[in-house]
Amino acid sequence: MARIALSQMVQAPVAAVFAAASDFANAPTRIKDIVRVEMLTPGPVGVGTKFKETRVMFKKEATETMEVTAFEPNAAYELSARSCGAEFKTRFAFAPVGDATRIDVTVTTRAVSLFAKLFTPLGFLMKGMLRKCMVRDLEQLRDSIEGKTA
DSSP states (O other): OOOEEEEEESSHHHHHHHHOOOHHHGGGGTTTEEEEEESSSOOOOTOEEEEEEEEEEEEEEEEEEEEEEEEETEEEEEEEEEEEEEEEEEEEEEEEEEEEEEEEEEEEEOOOOOOHTTTGGGGOOOOOHHHHHHHHHHHHHHHHHHHHHO
């Protein structure tokens, strides 16, 4: 199982940061690599919410179906997805630090298909690229919330 952990400070209160980060339908307005989001379940976001996210990866569009598997308002949420024979779980935790908010993100992957298990030793190659993508996403989310423009 591979694991990536990173953090990002945002100069805004937890409620505002959590609201923006969990507003999946409007993610393309905040994160440039996300080109489209299709909500698959109606109503407010919570456990069981599903959506398709299309983003540019390696100069090509890729679409994944995400499901919210944990949801604690203004505290944390978890997204799960299956892709390329692997299961991905991404946990976002939000903590106040003075007037700011720290976002802690943990991504874990687990090979579930034989093909993915055979290529597990090469996972370190993808880990660096995934980490760079996550850092860029968090920086763009921060800039959007703080009102900065690229």
